[in-house]
Amino acid sequence: MTAFFDILIGGVFHAAVLFLVAAGLQLVFGVQKIVNLACGSFYALGAYFGISSVNWAIAAGLPPVSFLPVLVASGVLLGVIGPFIEALLRTVYHRDEAFQLLLTFALVLMFQDVLRFFWGANPQQLGNLSMVYGKIAIGAVQVPTYNVLVILASVLIAVGIGAFLQRTRFGRILRATAENREMSEALGVNVRRIYASVFTLGTVLGTVGGALVVPTAAASLDIPVELVVEAFAVVVIGGLGSMRGALAGALIVGLMRAAAISFYAELEILAIYLVVIVVLIARPAGLFGKPVE
Amino acid sequence: MIWLRERAVLVSAVILAVVVLAAIPRLAEPYYITLVLPAFAYGIALLGFNLLFGYTGLLSFGHALFVAIGAYGAAVLSSKLGVRSFELIVLIAGLAAVTAAIPVALLAVRYVRIFFGILTLAFGMLFHSFLFKFYDITGGDTGIRVLRPSLFGNDFKELDKIAFMIGPFYYYCLALLVVLGLVMWRIVHSPFGLHLAAIRENPRKAQYLGVRVRLFRFIAFLISAFYCAVGGAILAINTGQADPELAYWTHSGELVFMTVLGGFANFFGPLVGAFSFIFLKSELMGATQYWRFFLGVTLVLIVVLFPRGLIGLAQDLWSKARRR
Amino acid sequence: MSALIETIGIGKAYGDFVALQDVSLSIAEGELVSIVGPNGAGKTTFVNVITGLLKPTAGVVRFKGSDIAGIGPVMLAKRGMARAFQLVHIFPAMTVAETIAVAVLSQTGKSLRLFASVKSDEALRSRVREVAAIFGLEGKLEAESRLLSQGEKKLLDIASAFALAPEVILLDEPTSGVSSADKHSIMKTLIDAGERAGVKAIILVEHDMDLVAEYSSRIVALQGGKVLADRPPAEFFGDPEIVAAVVGKLVGKLARKD
Numbered sequence: 001m002t003a004f005f006d007i008l009i010g011g012v013f014h015a016a017v018l019f020l021v022a023a024g025l026q027l028v029f030g031v032q033k034i035v036n037l038a039c040g041s042f043y044a045l046g047a048y049f050g051i052s053s054v055n056w057a058i059a060a061g062l063p064p065v066s067f068l069p070v071l072v073a074s075g076v077l078l079g080v081i082g083p084f085i086e087a088l089l090r091t092v093y094h095r096d097e098a099f100q101l102l103l104t105f106a107l108v109l110m111f112q113d114v115l116r117f118f119w120g121a122n123p124q125q126l127g128n129l130s131m132v133y134g135k136i137a138i139g140a141v142q143v144p145t146y147n148v149l150v151i152l153a154s155v156l157i158a159v160g161i162g163a164f165l166q167r168t169r170f171g172r173i174l175r176a177t178a179e180n181r182e183m184s185e186a187l188g189v190n191v192r193r194i195y196a197s198v199f200t201l202g203t204v205l206g207t208v209g210g211a212l213v214v215p216t217a218a219a220s221l222d223i224p225v226e227l228v229v230e231a232f233a234v235v236v237i238g239g240l241g242s243m244r245g246a247l248a249g250a251l252i253v254g255l256m257r258a259a260a261i262s263f264y265a266e267l268e269i270l271a272i273y274l275v276v277i278v279v280l281i282a283r284p285a286g287l288f289g290k291p292v293e
Numbered sequence: 294m295i296w297l298r299e300r301a302v303l304v305s306a307v308i309l310a311v312v313v314l315a316a317i318p319r320l321a322e323p324y325y326i327t328l329v330l331p332a333f334a335y336g337i338a339l340l341g342f343n344l345l346f347g348y349t350g351l352l353s354f355g356h357a358l359f360v361a362i363g364a365y366g367a368a369v370l371s372s373k374l375g376v377r378s379f380e381l382i383v384l385i386a387g388l389a390a391v392t393a394a395i396p397v398a399l400l401a402v403r404y405v406r407i408f409f410g411i412l413t414l415a416f417g418m419l420f421h422s423f424l425f426k427f428y429d430i431t432g433g434d435t436g437i438r439v440l441r442p443s444l445f446g447n448d449f450k451e452l453d454k455i456a457f458m459i460g461p462f463y464y465y466c467l468a469l470l471v472v473l474g475l476v477m478w479r480i481v482h483s484p485f486g487l488h489l490a491a492i493r494e495n496p497r498k499a500q501y502l503g504v505r506v507r508l509f510r511f512i513a514f515l516i517s518a519f520y521c522a523v524g525g526a527i528l529a530i531n532t533g534q535a536d537p538e539l540a541y542w543t544h545s546g547e548l549v550f551m552t553v554l555g556g557f558a559n560f561f562g563p564l565v566g567a568f569s570f571i572f573l574k575s576e577l578m579g580a581t582q583y584w585r586f587f588l589g590v591t592l593v594l595i596v597v598l599f600p601r602g603l604i605g606l607a608q609d610l611w612s613k614a615r616r617r
Numbered sequence: 618m619s620a621l622i623e624t625i626g627i628g629k630a631y632g633d634f635v636a637l638q639d640v641s642l643s644i645a646e647g648e649l650v651s652i653v654g655p656n657g658a659g660k661t662t663f664v665n666v667i668t669g670l671l672k673p674t675a676g677v678v679r680f681k682g683s684d685i686a687g688i689g690p691v692m693l694a695k696r697g698m699a700r701a702f703q704l705v706h707i708f709p710a711m712t713v714a715e716t717i718a719v720a721v722l723s724q725t726g727k728s729l730r731l732f733a734s735v736k737s738d739e740a741l742r743s744r745v746r747e748v749a750a751i752f753g754l755e756g757k758l759e760a761e762s763r764l765l766s767q768g769e770k771k772l773l774d775i776a777s778a779f780a781l782a783p784e785v786i787l788l789d790e791p792t793s794g795v796s797s798a799d800k801h802s803i804m805k806t807l808i809d810a811g812e813r814a815g816v817k818a819i820i821l822v823e824h825d826m827d828l829v830a831e832y833s834s835r836i837v838a839l840q841g842g843k844v845l846a847d848r849p850p851a852e853f854f855g856d857p858e859i860v861a862a863v864v865g866k867l868v869g870k871l872a873r874k875d
Contacts, residue, residue, distance in 0.1 A: 035407055037546075088593070091597045092596060097352070097407060098346075098553075101352065101354070101407075101410065101549075102550070102553060102596050103592075103593065105546045105549070105550070105592065106589040106590075106592035106593045107589065108589070109586065109588050110586050110589030110590065111589075112586070112589075113583040113584075113586035113589075116582075116583065117583060225541070229542065232411055232414065232415070233415070236415070240407070240408075267426075269418075269422045270423065273415050273416075273418055273419040274419070276411075276415045277400070277412070277415055277416070277419070280400070280404075280408070280411075280412050281400060284404060284408060479731070479732045479734070480732065482734055482736065483730055483732055483733050483734065484722045484727050484728055484730045484733060484735055485728065485729055485731045487715060487718060487719055487722065487735055488719060488722070488728050490710070490711055491708050491711065491716075494708035494711055495708050495709075497706065498706040498707070498774075498777075499708075500694075501690045501693075501694060501699070501700055501706075502694060502719055502720045502777060503694030503720075503723040503724065503781060504691065504728065505691050505728075506691070512729075
């Protein structure tokens with residue numbers, strides 16, 4: 001029973017983090033129709049910067065319990081790079097999708113060495129810092145409180161984004177622009193600012209996701225390219241452009257991964273791609289996406 | 294674009310290039326010569342890739358899969374099955390790639406644009422994880438050794454590895470590149486090639502003109518897989534090893550990078566791209582440990598400023614010069 | 618003479634909404650049938666049904682005797698029906714000659730030739746020149762389609778449809794966007810092209826009642842998904858009830874004459 005629960009919590013934790021990255025991807029794709037191959041790079045940046053931030057904070061005398069807010073803050077702070085990268089992407093908005101993909105691929109290449117430059121080639125981690133929050137009892141099992149906190153944070157963010165998109169004026173404008181850009185422009189919407197905001201928000205979701213994961217996993221130079229495939233699996237399963245899809249896809253991928261690791265490690269990552277392919281055959285729009293050609 | 298008019302100039306330029314390439318082993322240092330072999334390999338692979346990308350308009354982010362099949366095909370055939378004939382290796386590896394391409398293509402040609410890209414990426418990574426996880430068969434992350442093949446039955450036992458690579462094998466690959474290039478030229482200038490362009494330009498209109506869009510995309514996909522595998526086999530023989538990173542999605546990304554660098558709207562673009570990329574990468578790697586960053590910058594420059602690649606740039610400079 | 622196109626009791630419903638109801642008509646060789654009706658009358662739906670794009674929810678649609686419900690554009694073209702749309706469709710980066718060549722090759726079944734040379738195919742080149750000449754495009758054979766004027770693009774679009782040597786061609790508002798002065802000359806070109814290409818019947822979807830009156834051998838008026846009238850022009854415009862019901866809603870000199 002405990003094994004089952006471990007898998008469940010582990011899977012949901014992984015899903016929570018994946019959701020953040022996928023939500024970022026979905027937002028950017030939904031509004032700007034760009035698939036950001038560099039989402040993994042943002043995530044890794046968040047992870048590395050998060051580690052550095054926590055180390056600085058502790059060296060500056062902050063108590064270890066404060067590391068969660070420090071991580072979140074460091075992730076949000078990284079959002080400053082959003083507008084700059086969006087400005088670069090702006091040069092290819094009107095061009096073929098291939099160029100947009102290639103530009104984000106160029107970012108992947110560049111980020112690899114940016115990360116290497118600032119943090120070196122060796123993986124970094126925070127050790128057992130997450131244990132500072134101790135364990136919490138859920139039913140008959142003991143789970144690290146940190147994991148639960150992250151899951152809760154992710155749920156809060158999911159609800160927040162949902163409310164933001166549905167209830168606020170800005171959210172409505174966002175959805176309108178996603179639906180029909182020309183119409184929005186004709187109605188006086190400053191599409192440029194929308195695009196910059198959306199991209200920055202997408203970036204922040206990625207960096208915060210990366211920051212939140214570091215207490216439990218190391219930050220390494222493999223992450224930027226590995227995460228992309230998982231994130232894509234999530235958005236394909238959930239449906240490109242859909243927030244609900246990001247949630248559903250993240251849960252499926254997260255739980256599958258946790259289950260696979262426990263039962264048949266070899267199959268772990270294979271299983272995910274197989275599911276992607278099966279979903280694309282059976283329902284190319286994913287679970288919540290719009291039907292496609 | 295498809296029917297080139299300056300035919301004489303073109304033919305002379307090609308002959309000149311072949312002559313220069315043939316003379317390289319006599320003139321250059323072994324180091325540079327060993328770079329030309331991967332350039333041949335990628336040149337062949339990209340000729341195939343661009344049939345799908347430049348001519349048919351489908352961007353695959355998983356074609357490294359077929360390069361890897363070519364490499365592993367060469368490895369398995371030479372070191373595990375004792376097949377040493379290069380001709381057989383190229384043929385069998387190519388056919389293996391085509392066979393693997395059939396299910397992928399059947400599925401992928403039903404989609405376009407980003408879905409096509411993601412689906413091909415997924416298949417590429419599926420193969421990568423397969424190579425990684427089933428290490429009993431595939432050698433895991435070390436891969437499989439590739440043994441020197443024999444060319445037209447000749448072992449060239451008297452030559453050591455380097456002499457073989459910059460000698461007979463070099464000329465063989467150059468000839469292979471020329472032959473496969475001619476074949477591809479015929480293909481793109483055939484009715485089949487014309488229809489591919491129509492499908493790229495306006496698939497719906499092509500349908501109304503009776504063109505079976507999916508069938509054509511499917512065939513183009515298979516041809517591209519074959520070419521990529523041949524390139525992969527040459528790569529593996531050159532390095533002596535087939536390793537799983539050949540199938541990683543970033544390697545697929547490099548294929549696209551090279552094609553766009555050279556110019557995807559031109560027949561020779563991929564070839565120019567292959568050579569330029571190999572040399573650029575080599576120079577950068579020698580100059581700094583942050584070569585990936587500069588490669589990324591190069592790609593940004595190409596995408597933003599020179600989307601028609603080096604050939605497009607050359608064409609622009611040529612027309613400017615003619616106008617004076 | 619047996620009907621080229623035959624629809625019997627065609628119905629198309631989307632849930633509760635009925636787009637077409639019991640539409641029956643037949644089109645025979647030598648006819649130029651105009652389909653008219655206000656927007657929302659079901660013209661587009663009907664046209665999509667008889668061109669195999671939509672499967673009817675009721676009834677049968679046949680072309681040359683065989684059922685063509687939902688066969689799709691590719692099979693439609695192969696069976697001998699071509700369609701040109703109101704919105705101009707071209708292959709932007711391909712030349713006029715190449716565009717027409719695609720249609721010719723497709724029709725002669727040579728599409729899958731992988732190693733034959735397009736340039737040295739004399740039969741192909743002369744046929745392409747022939748088709749281009751009918752539409753006045755022979756001087757622009759080597760021009761890239763995207764560089765043509767809007768009118769030339771339209772001609773090219775229609776030319777490529779005719780290049781399929783179809784037995785039936787369906788033209789969706791071929792003169793829309795064209796100045797009134799040119800409309801008649803375009804219609805004459807189309808009919809002439811049809812004869813030279815061996816087209817046996819032309820179906821026209823048109824809003825301009827002058828053109829409809831002048832060139833049709835028969836007019837089919839749709840309203841609310843049903844056939845309101847199916848008569849030759851003289852009878853059609855001679856019947857005051859039909860005129861009142863249909864023409865009153867449409868644009869044209871005839872409407873204003875009343």
